[in-house]
Amino acid sequence: MNKPGALPPPDTALVKQAIDWLIKLQNNKENAAVIAACTAWRQADPQHELAWQRVSLIHGEIRQGLHALPDSAQAANVLQTTLQRTQKRRSLKLLTLAVLAGSSTLIGREITPWQQWMADYSTDIGERRSFTLADGSVLFLNTDSAVDIRFDEIRRLIVLNKGEIMVSSGPDAHSSHKRPLCVQTRDVLLEAIGTRFVVRLENDATLLSMQQGKVAMTPSAFHSPQEIAETGQHFRIHQDHLNLVQMPIEADGWTQGALVVQDMRLADFIAEVARYRPGYIKCDPSVAELRLSGVFQLDDTDKLLSLLPRRLPVAIHYKTRWWVSVGRRASI
Template identity: 40%
Template sequence: MPTAVAVQTLASPALSRRHAVRLAVAIGAGAGGLLALGQSPLGQQAWRSASADLATATGEQQRTVLADGTRLLLNTASALDLRYSSSERLIVLRAGEIQIESAADPSPDPATGQARPLRVRSRQGWARAIGTRFTVRQYADDTLVQVQEGQVELQLRNDMRQTLRLAAGEQGRIAAQQLLREAAAPAAGLAWTQGTLVADDMRLGDFIAELARYRPGRLHCTPEAAALRVSGSYPLADTGQVLAALSQTLPLRIRSRTRWWVTVDRS
């Protein structure tokens, strides 16, 4: 099966886990297709989307309300699993970024009568909601947590004795070996929840890296253009429009090999 067809099929929201596994086996039976697909970033994203309880494609955002009333907003290329039990409410963030607005537990633990804790687990640790609204973003080496309302308690996966409580307006990181409290959470960091990308004298290289999260394919900024500065508010729904706007205000040349291979260079 051609890789492009396999990726599209695996990423389909209608594909069940069982069918995804069967398809993966079929691909693997033919000329090492599964190996090639699984080792590529696109293939890894497709597999996460196909096997996760909730997932979004590149450039897609999704709002959902869970059975307990908790509201979720999934950002681009995000995937998570829901592991609710009689003793806890656990959201496992496998990739990407989510915003959580916690709700009171309608089904307390029958053994204790206490409300079940609501926690988000990333690769580095946990974030426990304390009547709150907050965002969690999974990076390659750490997890960023930003609190908008209430409080959130962070816990390190490698050392559960380490905890850090964040209040509204604060942000922190869960790294491999430590919890870090950072400066106040920037308002621009929440712009994605309104469908925009906000830059305030931002390096163009960093801006393009963020914009690339919302655009399928490869979007690259050359070193010659990366040092330019950009400011403004840009709609995430149309990344092509954003690139066109940048080329009109900055000395840039947008070079497109195909729709999925774009380079931003200095003119």
């Protein structure tokens, strides 16, 4: 409840307008007419000024940590991931999209936060959640993931838009006939055959890891019969082909809050850790080929990183809390 005399929070429409003005000023810093128009908008109503202050505050806090980042792509990642993790009001999440899309240094970067915020189920960076669906299936979402659920009379469809999930298929007991349970990504349609499996969407492929049972795989550009994945197998699936692969990571370890690896390249390990923390983390090429095995807890990635120098000849450097580098330990 607001204190007596206090202004209520600005509504979403005013937040959008404040974001629009912020972008206009960023792209027209020397334009007196734009500056005057923005000032007039702020002065027209106390709620306008409140919306402006809310948006400017968050934007300013983020920008303080960006000046040291080496390029605009990394700055974009910090903006998107930090806002995504720290903002609680749905309206203020608009700032991520607006800043990324409107800033002249970041134009051209693929922007997808709306897809995540509007998804049926989603997680923030570092968050993991599980849900029981209407058919009795259990759906686990890993860090920074988003899915849509499309159940109808014909089939049970889970659409993975971003990130990683594990599916444990349910009996569909309330349906008059057994509907197939499917997972769809950009690359493939997967049909479960009484099973438990992990699906991860990467930039150029979909990873399928079988925990139990079988899954029929139909890559989106295939014109050939389905192929079957069985327990213990891992596949990297592209739109026009798929490959059986080996993985140095336990595919479902994250469902228990752990990163379980076996003889994994340090560069690949750091890339995995980066999925669970906001900002930018770099592995120096001089230590990229070092190998690592073990079980690492995901709930505190700073603590996780602090363990690395005990196992490998590396040092962890924090330039800001959002920019971390892993390099070779200096000789004594």
